[in-house]
Amino acid sequence: xxxxxxxxxxxxxxxxxxxxxxxxxxxxxxxxxxxxxxxxxxxxxxxxxxxxxxxxxxxxxxxxxxxxxxxxxxxxxxxxxxxxxxxxxxxxxxxxxxxxxxxxxxxxxxxxxxxxxxxxxxxxxxxxxxxxxxxxxxxxxxxxxxxxxxxxxxxxxxxxxxxxxxxxxxxxxxxxxxxxxxxxxxxxxxxxxxxxxxxxxxxxxxxxxxxxxxxxxxxxxxxxxxxxxxxxxxxxxxxxxxxxxxxxxxxxxxxxxxxxxxxxxxxxxxxxxxxxxxxxxxxxxxxxxxxxxxxxxxxxxxxxxxxxxxxxxxxxxxxxxxxxxxxxxxxxxxxxxxxxxxxxxxxxxxxxxxxxxxxxxxxxxxxxxxxxxxxxxxxxxxxx
Numbered sequence: 001x002x003x004x005x006x007x008x009x010x011x012x013x014x015x016x017x018x019x020x021x022x023x024x025x026x027x028x029x030x031x032x033x034x035x036x037x038x039x040x041x042x043x044x045x046x047x048x049x050x051x052x053x054x055x056x057x058x059x060x061x062x063x064x065x066x067x068x069x070x071x072x073x074x075x076x077x078x079x080x081x082x083x084x085x086x087x088x089x090x091x092x093x094x095x096x097x098x099x100x101x102x103x104x105x106x107x108x109x110x111x112x113x114x115x116x117x118x119x120x121x122x123x124x125x126x127x128x129x130x131x132x133x134x135x136x137x138x139x140x141x142x143x144x145x146x147x148x149x150x151x152x153x154x155x156x157x158x159x160x161x162x163x164x165x166x167x168x169x170x171x172x173x174x175x176x177x178x179x180x181x182x183x184x185x186x187x188x189x190x191x192x193x194x195x196x197x198x199x200x201x202x203x204x205x206x207x208x209x210x211x212x213x214x215x216x217x218x219x220x221x222x223x224x225x226x227x228x229x230x231x232x233x234x235x236x237x238x239x240x241x242x243x244x245x246x247x248x249x250x251x252x253x254x255x256x257x258x259x260x261x262x263x264x265x266x267x268x269x270x271x272x273x274x275x276x277x278x279x280x281x282x283x284x285x286x287x288x289x290x291x292x293x294x295x296x297x298x299x300x301x302x303x304x305x306x307x308x309x310x311x312x313x314x315x316x317x318x319x320x321x322x323x324x325x326x327x328x329x330x331x332x333x334x335x336x337x338x339x340x341x342x343x344x345x346x347x348x349x350x351x352x353x354x355x356x357x358x359x360x361x362x363x364x365x366x367x368x369x370x371x372x373x374x375x376x377x378x379x380x381x382x383x384x
Contacts, residue, residue: 017369017372027351038262064359080136109169118355121356125360126174127329131325177329185317236266237265243264271336273348274348297326303372304323307374310375318368319371329349
């Protein structure tokens, strides 16, 4: 029997990462069902079935897990070779979604491509493609990371293109996450600290300008600053999210017993899922979710650091980029739900309802597990 065959499964992959991800996915399934029952029963497209969103989310999970298993089979080297082509494909999808006859518009935003019974949201896939592309770009430009013209400008032009397409939808939340991914990976790749500081200030000013020149973004900021001044208008979502947190207290009102999900809290099963968790499971339920995300992000950075120690720079940057993406998006979503950040249409990774998000998250975690698996193979003297 070979040495590989004698190795227990626990030595092949990071079980703490795997079980943490599965816990978030399964808890998300339960909470999506709880948060969506009332909406499903009264929605015409659901046929008044209370399990409508549960069934769809379950199918999304099965598809996402199957895609993750398939993605795990690909070596990281193959993902590196595919990165530019996946990124180009993502840009083309972002262009397609803006064509009126092709893209689907909901609530004034054109973010979805209808594919029969489901909708594809290209911006969710673009987050994964941005991680893969930014890591590949950084590896190719390692010698030029101290140069503004050779190290940063090419990436900046690409991000401006992607940002323009996302803001045309508009999808400001995805734009912020993708910019953070790109800048974070450049920073981890060794971009000049002084240059990075200047760029950070420039981006911050750009975000402020984008918010100020857009009336609806400006209204969201004003509503965030004092949601109770217009609790039935621009502060409606945040005020009801805060009410949900207040009702939950320490232990919650009980699973399924939320009042805010009964048409008071908009997007209860997507953007404001954490508010329902807070109301039904209480403070300790929210702490458990935060702890699971913290552990997942920690493991991603540990895996990335180990890959860098093994001189696998691309693998290390991809792993840390995935951790950065999930961590930043979860932080923003939680901040919005708690009233710490302005309202923004970003879902809670791995948990909120949405097929495109679940699919991209599952593939990303499969790649992360693959990076870890290859690390372990190399540390045992076996080929990756």
